Amino acid sequence: MTTAQLxxxxxxxxxxxxxLAVLASLKQAHYGYSLRKQLQEGGIDxxxxxxxxxxxxxxxxxxxDSEWRQGEGRERRYYQLSQLGAELLTQxxxxxxxxxxxxxxLLGSATEENx
Amino acid sequence: MDLVQRYIAAVQRELPQTKRDExxxxxxxxxxxxxxxxxxxxxxxxxxxxxxxxxxxxxPRTVAQQFVPPQPLISPGYMSLYKSTLFMVLGILFLLxxxxxxxxxxxxxxxxxxxxxxxxxxxxxxxxxxFTSITLAFWLMSRFEPGQSSQCEQSWQPEQLPKAGPHWQxxxxxxxxxxxxxxxxxxxxxxxxxxLSPEQLANSRFLFTDSAHQILKxxxxxxxxGIANSLWQLKQRFWSRSMLLSNIVLNAAFVAVILLxxxxxxxxxxxxxxxxxxxxxxxxxxxxVTGLVITxxxxxxxxxxxxxxxxxxx
Numbered sequence: 001m002t003t004a005q006l007x008x009x010x011x012x013x014x015x016x017x018x019x020l021a022v023l024a025s026l027k028q029a030h031y032g033y034s035l036r037k038q039l040q041e042g043g044i045d046x047x048x049x050x051x052x053x054x055x056x057x058x059x060x061x062x063x064x065d066s067e068w069r070q071g072e073g074r075e076r077r078y079y080q081l082s083q084l085g086a087e088l089l090t091q092x093x094x095x096x097x098x099x100x101x102x103x104x105x106l107l108g109s110a111t112e113e114n115x
Numbered sequence: 116m117d118l119v120q121r122y123i124a125a126v127q128r129e130l131p132q133t134k135r136d137e138x139x140x141x142x143x144x145x146x147x148x149x150x151x152x153x154x155x156x157x158x159x160x161x162x163x164x165x166x167x168x169x170x171x172x173x174x175p176r177t178v179a180q181q182f183v184p185p186q187p188l189i190s191p192g193y194m195s196l197y198k199s200t201l202f203m204v205l206g207i208l209f210l211l212x213x214x215x216x217x218x219x220x221x222x223x224x225x226x227x228x229x230x231x232x233x234x235x236x237x238x239x240x241x242x243x244x245x246f247t248s249i250t251l252a253f254w255l256m257s258r259f260e261p262g263q264s265s266q267c268e269q270s271w272q273p274e275q276l277p278k279a280g281p282h283w284q285x286x287x288x289x290x291x292x293x294x295x296x297x298x299x300x301x302x303x304x305x306x307x308x309x310x311l312s313p314e315q316l317a318n319s320r321f322l323f324t325d326s327a328h329q330i331l332k333x334x335x336x337x338x339x340x341g342i343a344n345s346l347w348q349l350k351q352r353f354w355s356r357s358m359l360l361s362n363i364v365l366n367a368a369f370v371a372v373i374l375l376x377x378x379x380x381x382x383x384x385x386x387x388x389x390x391x392x393x394x395x396x397x398x399x400x401x402x403x404v405t406g407l408v409i410t411x412x413x414x415x416x417x418x419x420x421x422x423x424x425x426x427x428x429x
Contacts, residue, residue: 031144031148032141032144032148033145033148033149048145048149049172049173049177049178052142052181053181053182056138056141072151074144074147075140075144076148077141077144
């Protein structure tokens, strides 16, 4: 497999998970840059070009509330999980845990077969 | 900071009018946060540092597309219907153009080359109009109802699907419309005196003798049957045994008619003065006979092909 193929598949694999990570991180209000830092500290590295448009899309779908606040001499747009977003996050978390358990056993048996 | 403002303005130019201010404002806040963090680490920033941050963010067009992804002209849900409509309408326009150009050719002194040119240029004009109108209609549908699937796609039943068969069993629209155009052309050529005025008739350049024309007249029900056969194919779009049989009979009949024409002597009615010094009449007669024999090869080939296919379906 070429590096390009691997990168493409990694991107596809991460795409859905990033939504879950962003929703989970926005239980507290964050502005774009602080959210990125928090995700990085949590071990999820995401570039600006992906993160900022993603937050806007989630806000447009009503999953995030947003407001402009003044701070440190400059305005920033803060985002936080909305009521709808919180409900969706609960459902997605359940889904993720089931999927993770199923994948864990599948990947575990695949690893045993390979070794 | 002039670089940042130029960068944001460049991104905004790539965005829809309604989203420019808001995305620009947010992008500015995000860039400023990044620059603040960088200046905390390095002290006062040089223009090259700012340029490096902007370069890392990506080309303004790429950034704009990340915020507002480009929408396809036709939404994927409509693509299949769009292509079928396009082929169907272009096929019908081709038939109409055949009727129009053939009528003009038969009622004037137009040469065969000019006839082909008139057919091609007329069809190209129709294609431009048809393609533009259909694309515009589907673009509007995609804008207002992007996810709509057709009634046919919603109410389909697995039992109604055609049998799984070899690839050739699917009949392409191109084949159907080519056949239809041929039959329509044939009918116009045979019956053109019916809609021509006496003056136009006097100017016409019909080349066959009366006896050959009579044979063609007797063959016109075959062209009508051919049209019915093509319409049947258009409805089914899948070769069945009965459809193959009717195609074999039809094409065999066409071969017989063409061979009958070849046998009729003389075949062509030519004005000797017009052709004097160009070609000898015998040469023209021989060329026409050869042309007809070659033409007969096409339906004959279809007869052989369909017999083989019929045996495969048995």
